[in-house]
Amino acid sequence: MPVLTLDHIRRQLVDRDHEPANFAPNPRHAAVAMILAQGRHDLDVCFIRRAERDGDPWSGQVAFPGGRADSNDPNANAVAERETFEEIGLRLDVSHMIAPLPVRPIDRQHLNHLSPFVYFVDGDTRDSAWVRERHEVASVFWVPLHHLFDEKAATELEYPLGGTPQLFPGIRYEDHVIWGLTLRILESFAEIVERELAARN
Numbered sequence: 001m002p003v004l005t006l007d008h009i010r011r012q013l014v015d016r017d018h019e020p021a022n023f024a025p026n027p028r029h030a031a032v033a034m035i036l037a038q039g040r041h042d043l044d045v046c047f048i049r050r051a052e053r054d055g056d057p058w059s060g061q062v063a064f065p066g067g068r069a070d071s072n073d074p075n076a077n078a079v080a081e082r083e084t085f086e087e088i089g090l091r092l093d094v095s096h097m098i099a100p101l102p103v104r105p106i107d108r109q110h111l112n113h114l115s116p117f118v119y120f121v122d123g124d125t126r127d128s129a130w131v132r133e134r135h136e137v138a139s140v141f142w143v144p145l146h147h148l149f150d151e152k153a154a155t156e157l158e159y160p161l162g163g164t165p166q167l168f169p170g171i172r173y174e175d176h177v178i179w180g181l182t183l184r185i186l187e188s189f190a191e192i193v194e195r196e197l198a199a200r201n
Helices: 006-015 076-088 123-127 145-149 180-192
Strands: 029-038 043-050 066-068 097-100 104-108 111-121 137-144 154-161 164-173 176-179
Touching (some): 006 097, 029 076, 029 123, 043 145, 066 076, 066 111, 076 137, 137 145
Parallel strands (some): 029 111
Antiparallel strands (some): 029 066, 043 137, 104 111
8 A cells, every 4th residue: 555645645635525614612612633744754643642630531542632612713723723732832723734524523521523624744843742731631642644554553442431341443552542533533534545544443
């Protein structure tokens, strides 16, 4: 399978028909940033590990930077950009954005839907990423894009749901497991760029 290039990703994402998000500047709408940057041999993808804290349904999980809208956010991508800076100090704007991914409906913790966006940043911007909000973020790390499609990275994670332990598909990278909602966003990305992830829901 050929290496995924930025040109291919940009072409596939920009050429698809996008349904606009029904954005409302309130906490029922959230947005995240899937950030790409040039790595040593491949494009890399930015992830965070959320801090472990009571009351957070995604406590300790791997995620994309992002969060809930507030009353000052003019649109969904502004949410992703503001939250990314607040969490990891990385400044995004529309000049970095490639395109949105499909909006994800959510029925959890009073969220209605999640708007993911794909961005590309240069090396200097990438190097500015750090854990700025330790109350919400435990760590920030970058994963080579090709690793997400490596069958050897596929794994399963046991997680209690409704009081009963269940197995969920995931992608292992070092001591991290990418699964759940973040994996579903990656599935949308993979489908659009015509690749198959290492793990699928």
